[in-house]
Amino acid sequence: MASTQDAPGAHGSAKVLVASNRGPVSYQVGDDGSLTSRRGGGGVVSGLSAIGPDAGALWVCSALSDGDREAVRRGIVGAGPEAPPQRGGGGRRAGEDGVLMLDIPADVHADAYNGIANSVLWFVHHMLYQTPLEPVFDAEFRRQWASYEAYNRAFAEALAGRAAPGAAVLVQDYHLTLVPGMLRELRPDLRIGHFSHTPWAPPEYFRMLPDDIAEQVLRGMLGADRLGFLTRRWADAFEACCARFADGLGDTRIGVHGLGADADFLRERSHRTDVTERMAALRDEIGSAPDGTARRTIVRVDRTELSKNIVRGLLSYRQLLDDHPEWRERVVHVAFAYPSRQDLAVYRDYTAEVQRLADELNSQYGTPDWTPVVLHVKDDFARSLAAYRLADVALVNPIRDGMNLVAKEMPLVSDEGCALVLSREAGAHEELGEDAITVNPYDVVGTARALHEALSVGPEERAERSKRLAAAATALPPAQWFLDQLHALEEQPGPSA
Structure with a gap:
């Protein structure tokens, strides 16, 4: 041409x-x-x-x-x-x-970005369609495809x-x-x-x-x-x-x-003053167990994309509290779910469901001295790094993910080392699966079982696993x-x- x-x-x-x-x-x-x-x-x-x-x-x-x-x-x-x-x-x-x-032109970009890239190609590659109702490739789709x-x-x-x-x-x-x-x-x-x-x-x-x-x-x-x-x-x-x-x-x-994860940047950035301040604030939200010991933390940090599987993560945590009531008041699920693509109704609905379920869990299980789910929805990188450092367990359970850098970053930054509960459908599983606790992202009961296993890992084994995970996670740094x-x-x- x-x-x-x-x-x-x-x-x-x-x-x-x-x-x-x-x-x-x-x-x-x-x-x-x-x-x-x-x-x-x-x-x-x-x-x-x-x-x-x-x-x-x-x-x-x-x-x-x-x-x-x-x-x-x-x-x-x-x-x-x-x-x-x-x-x-x-x-x-x-x-x-x-x-x-x-x-x-803004209308062309909106059609291309939201109409096709994020609402069609993203859904196809992440296998997210509810096929009895969608997709529908009609004249409107063809118009957006032209954009x-x-x-x-x-x-x-x-x-x-x-x-x-x-x-x-x-x-x-x-x-x-x-x-x-x-x-x-x-x-x-x-x-x-x-x-x-x-x-x-x-x-x-x-x-x-x-x-x-x-x-x-x-x-x-x-x-x-x-x-x-x-x-x-x-x-x-x-x-x-x-x-x-x-x-x-x-x-x-x-x-x-x-x-891979950028080890030098993350380690330096996670020890700045703003991160230390946010760690103190999170510790206050997490609180202490009735016997005065520090509560264990299950941490997730995600955007509220449909593929991240945040809702099933919360359901798995609820199953953990039902199956193992001994963890009640001794563990907190720190969940950061930062809004994504809020100009699409399905994403707004998903974000609302995450908030609703977190509130329901806190209402059902919470006590005056224990908030089972600490949920934050406002994006704050320093607070995310603070949560990384406090993590005992990292929960990364996407339905499907190209890589998922959170799975690589959290073991690298966690102060005491963390156990990684990782979906077999995350690209990162190819490199980290040997030292992670693998889950089927659709299996709520199985994920609850994995969370219990992760919480039960001793500190020495947890630190050793984290060391091996960090080495694999940084094998190919971004540059x-x-x-x-x-x-x-x-x-x-x-x-x-």
Whole structure:
């Protein structure tokens, strides 16, 4: 497919490009009209930092808020592939920040992000549909799919316009499954990678998508030279889908990169003053057992995504208190359930059910001196780290999860070591299962039994298990995770097109 970007001299100068829905920086507009920025974290941010300022790196992302769109309008982070870097006006230019933010129309973004990415592709890969009623792939779905195509095309064109000849492009996640194929048509000279941060559905579930849409997703992904997955299980599922619906992988190669926890950052950050203060506040909420000893803690830290299985976790805790009344007043379930995707009704309903069930448990079992469930729903990173440090048991029981870094982070940070109760459906189970207590996420009775076992582990064994879990959890730290993908992509034979 011909494009003006294919013309000599029309290429950009970025040698390494990352594309994702959410970028490494976000903006807020103050009451006085000033813009303040906030940096994000994660493996890709660490990786880009690790390659150094002279690498010619550019991050292409979407404007997500009014502040982001204002930053684009003021020329601080760029507006699209045709926008030159901004050098004046007091704002940082795109070249200095290495960020190009795309001001995609809000309605197109909403259709693509909420309508398709989060309400269709996420549900398929996490196998979350209540199939007697959903999904329904009607005319409204087709309208939203057209927005998903337009959204992906905007990224592909921006990348094509900014990439230097032969540049490496690393596309992130299910929001941008069509970008590799679109970008390959625009710029056959590029080395293109895509990384999936979620599970991949097995063929029997993936085929739920309309045939043409399933094929379009796979063809889009197969436009990449290399595809990355968090575990071998998810990679195998993708290959099985390609064998069934797309005549195999073609020239595309597959890699597995199990993202690990950032040990240095977490250990340093978890001992700052704000974390210590929040530990004291949590200890007050947890209180002491009737005999004056410290209460044991079962800790979970999640966003209220449907896949995290928070409701069944609370039901399992209730089963524990019924089956083992000796734990009453001696244990507290510290549950942090931070709201996620509250613009979708099903997520609002789920968050409300988590709150309702926690209140019911406290009403049913609580005493004047014991609150069985300490629930917090306001996001607070320092408080999460405080809970990590206090954890005796980590409960990580997702229905299905690409990796789940909480399972890796909590044993690393816990002061006395913690026992890990881990769903066999979490990607992290592939690396941590040997030293975790494995559960079927649907089995409430089995999970209650696992919680009792975890609470009964002695301090020495708990510390030893935590040590081994921490070693496995940090085997591939975020910066190395990113660099391994980049190097593998750059070492591949050049594009054949």
